[in-house]
Amino acid sequence: MVNPAANRKIAVIGVGAGGAYGIDNCCLSLPAVLDARGRADVLASPLTGEEEKALRQSAGILKEVIGRLGL
Numbered sequence: 001m002v003n004p005a006a007n008r009k010i011a012v013i014g015v016g017a018g019g020a021y022g023i024d025n026c027c028l029s030l031p032a033v034l035d036a037r038g039r040a041d042v043l044a045s046p047l048t049g050e051e052e053k054a055l056r057q058s059a060g061i062l063k064e065v066i067g068r069l070g071l
Contacts, residue, residue: 007036010043017059020044021052026059 015032017023020042032040047055 009034013040015040015042018042021047021055023056023059026063028055028059028062 010031010033012029013032013034014027014029016025016027017030020030021044031043031045033043034040
């Protein structure tokens, strides 16, 4: 039997932010922990205030474009 916990990897993937950095309802390229089954948990790395502001701004732009496209 494979132990999923033993086969965990960290990768930057397109994933729903899930509330990380105060961002919901938006997919971004973020570091995540992947297990043997392919499930991902966002790994909220420490960011400077400027980095977090830029990330939130990017999420806002994506949400705005998605809204304009009606998706």
